[in-house]
Amino acid sequence: MGKTTLTANLGAGFAARGQKVLLIDLDAQASLTISFFTQSEWTADLLPNRTVKHWFDGIGTDGALDTPADLVSSPPRVHDKLARSSGRLDLIAAHRDLTDVETALAAELLSDPAGFSLLHGRLREALTHKDFAEYDTVLIDCAPNFGLIAKNAVAASDLLLIPTKPDYLSTNGIDSLGLKIRTFIEEYNQYSAVPVERPAAAVVFTMVQNQNGSPIDAQRSVISRIEAREVPTFSTTIRDSKAVYGPRPSTACP
Ligand SMILES: Nc1ncnc2c1ncn2[C@@H]1O[C@H](COP(=O)(O)OP(=O)(O)O)[C@@H](O)[C@H]1O
Ligand SMILES: [Mg+2]
Numbered sequence: 001m002g003k004t005t006l007t008a009n010l011g012a013g014f015a016a017r018g019q020k021v022l023l024i025d026l027d028a029q030a031s032l033t034i035s036f037f038t039q040s041e042w043t044a045d046l047l048p049n050r051t052v053k054h055w056f057d058g059i060g061t062d063g064a065l066d067t068p069a070d071l072v073s074s075p076p077r078v079h080d081k082l083a084r085s086s087g088r089l090d091l092i093a094a095h096r097d098l099t100d101v102e103t104a105l106a107a108e109l110l111s112d113p114a115g116f117s118l119l120h121g122r123l124r125e126a127l128t129h130k131d132f133a134e135y136d137t138v139l140i141d142c143a144p145n146f147g148l149i150a151k152n153a154v155a156a157s158d159l160l161l162i163p164t165k166p167d168y169l170s171t172n173g174i175d176s177l178g179l180k181i182r183t184f185i186e187e188y189n190q191y192s193a194v195p196v197e198r199p200a201a202a203v204v205f206t207m208v209q210n211q212n213g214s215p216i217d218a219q220r221s222v223i224s225r226i227e228a229r230e231v232p233t234f235s236t237t238i239r240d241s242k243a244v245y246g247p248r249p250s251t252a253c254p
Helices: 003-016 039-046 052-058 076-081 098-111 113-120 122-126 148-156 174-191 217-228
Strands: 020-025 088-092 137-141 159-164 200-205
Touching (some): 003 137, 098 148, 113 122, 113 174, 174 200
Parallel strands (some): 020 137
C-alpha cells in the first residue's frame, strides 16, 4: 500500500531537484496518471491514443509504434512549476482497459510458451530506445497483482521498491512476493539468450505513525520483525500524513 503515492512523490521530488524523470503508469486504475493530469485531460487527451496500452496493443501489428517514447506526455502544470529548473517530469499514461492487455499477453504465452522472455522482456527492450536515454530516472507504478504486466516492469528494473505499511496484514505478503520475483527471474533466464540479473529489492515503510521521533510501539515491532528476517529495508521511512500525501502531487510539487 502506498505504491502510487511513493512513485508520484519520488518523481516530483527528483524533478524538483533537477532530474529528468519518466513515470510509467501500469495500473488500470490510473491513480498515478490522474495525480498529474486532471480526469478530463486523461479522458480527452490521453485515453484515445496516448497510453501505454496503445504500445502494448500495437506490438506485432502493422500499426506498431516504433517506440513507446511517442506516447510520453508532459503534465502542463508540473511543466510550468519546473520551468526555472533543469528538472523535467514526463509520464506515459495508463489505460482503464490495461487488464485486457494482461489477458491478451497471457493468451500469447499460452500459444507460444517459448516466447516467455520475449513477452516478459518487452518493456525492458523498449526502454533501451535512444529516446529514453535523456532520463535520469524511470519510475514504474504497478497494479497490486503480479501478472504479466508487473513482470514486464520487474524485468525492466534495476531496483524494486516495496512500500508497505508496518502492520501485520500489509507485511504478510512480503516473503511470497520475494519468492515470486526470484522464480520469475529464474524462469525468464531459462528462456532468454541474454540473462538478466534479479533486481535489488527493498521495503520502504510508509504511513508510519511517529511519536517522540520514532514509530509507535505496534509499528516498531513489525518493522523490527521484518528487519530481523534480513529483508533489505530503507532506514528512511515515510510518515503517515493525510495533509502531505493526500493532495495531488501536481499541486504539492515545489
Ligand atoms: N504516507 C501516507 N500518509 C497518509 N496517507 C497515505 C500515505 N501514503 C498513501 N496514503 C493514502 O493511502 C491511500 C492508498 O495509497 P496509494 O499510494 O494509492 O496506494 P497503492 O498505489 O499501493 O494502492 C491513498 O488514499 C493515499 O492518499
Ligand atoms: Mg496504486
